[in-house]
Amino acid sequence: MKIGIDKIGFFTPHLYVDMEKLAEARNIDPAKFTIGIGQSQMAVPPITQDTVTMAANAALQILDEDDKQSVDFVIFGTETGVDHSKSAAVYVHGLLGIQPQARSIEVKQACFGATAAIQMAKGYIALHPESKVLVLASDIARYGLNTAGESTQGAGAVAMLISANPRILVLEDDNSMLTDDIMDFWRPIYSDKAFVDGKYSNEQYILFFTKVWQAYKEKTGLDFSDFEAICFHLPYTKMGKKALMAVLDDAAEEDASRLMDNYQVSTTYNRNVGNIYTGSLYLSLLSLLEQKEDLEAGSRIGLFSYGSGAVGEFFTGILEAGFQNHLFRDEHEKQFAARKEISVDEYEKIFEEQLPTDGSKVEFDIDEDPAVICLAGVEGHSRKYVNKQTV
Structure with a gap:
């Protein structure tokens, strides 16, 4: 049975700051x-x-009414969830109007969460071929103003519909995985900002990739010539390039050139959104699919997922015939075009805004936010969400 990505979409807030x-x-x-x-x-x-809200907006883009009736499992990968008990998936399930006979859960392992969700979804579809699983990857990367990590912040979400007989990417089964208990990046339960040992984390990222890539080659007998492109988890776009270059010494010139050229294409969206943790790998995949116009059906795409702490995985997918017809490229181009640049002063003011932590009531002006689904306020320690289409 073929199982994989049937639909994929993303959402990013309408505001951005210029890195220069x-x-x-x-x-x-x-x-x-x-x-x-x-x-x-x-x-x-x-x-x-x-x-x-970001996950719900990303999913709203790709789900039709038939999907909402077929989805019976919602898996939300995040490391910046909004509640220690209630899963973010339950909120999204309600905001989208997905049929009630469904499971909705949240999974966490740093930036690896969405990959774990996809692997879980594959197993579920194998047992329930008529079902569909909605996998969500949504995060806000925060390190603080004037910190070393400030330039690798960002916000966004990717939504994927996993099904049998997918129309975009069939996921293969020869995955290679690695876990090691390290402290390269973490966010204690009491902190809204992450801590990172940058140099160590970069070293571990590259080490994990070289190990899972070598394990994959030994398991499958495949090599660079068998891949059209390799997409990476991208906390920043140079990170994946460093990892790819670490293994290309043994590649033929033609293969190295192709993989590096396609890597650059795969970073287009990430370069202009920033780090979105669990969604970064899948935003890179989406960038490749929508920005490289000559991708052919049958091409094998490699995917490297890394979640600090740390878990790494290398897995692959094969592009289906006509996959381009099932992308939402026009919608994504419009989303980018409609974004508004803000000044550094405005960015700092927004960054410092915080929700109340004492249960007091606050209401926000959601008319200023063009997104369909917004956080309208907080009351009694409960977040109040609004889907403008159903109000």
Whole structure:
């Protein structure tokens, strides 16, 4: 049975800050941001957008009424959830009007969460071929103002419909995985900002990729010539390039050139959104699918997922015939075109806005947010979400 990605969409907030201007405001050479880490713009979430609303907006884009009746499992991968008990998936299930006879859960392992969700979804579809699973990857990367990690912040969500006989990408089964208990990046339960050992994390990312890539080659007998492209989890776009270059010494010139060229295409969206943790790998895949016009059916795409702490996995998919007809490229182009640049001062003001933690009531002006699904306020320690289409 073929199982894989039938639909894929993404959402990012309508506000962004220019990385050159952020660098200048921090008295840093802009090239360190635009070339050194490979970022051009950074999405900035207003107070009316959180991981729930971004995921719901991404899913709203791809689901039709038949999908809502067929989905009976919603799996939400995130490391910036809004509640320690109630899953973000339950909120999204209600906001989208998915039929009630469904499971809805949240999974966590740093940036690996959505990959774990996909693997879980594959097993579920194998047992229930008529079902569909909605996999959500949504995060807001926060390190703090004037910190070393500030330039690798971002916000966004990717939604994927996993099914039998998928129309975009059939996922293969020769995965290679690796787990090691390390402290390269973490966010204690009491903190809304992450902690990271940047140099160590970069080293581990590359080490994990080389190990799972080598294990995959030994397991399958496949090599660079069998791949049209390899997509990476991208905390910043230069990270994946470093990992890819670490293994290309043994590649034929033609293969190395193809993989590097396609890698650059796969970073287009990430470069202009920033780090979205669990969704970063899948935003890279989406960028490749929508920005490389000569991709052919039958091409094998490699995917490297990494979640600090740490879990890594290399897996693959084969493009289906006519996959281009099932993408939402026009909608994504319009979304990018409609975004509004804000100043560094405006970004800092938005960054410092916080929800009340004492149960007090607050209401937000959601008319200022063009998204369909927004956070309208908080009352009695409960977030109040609004789907403008159903009001």
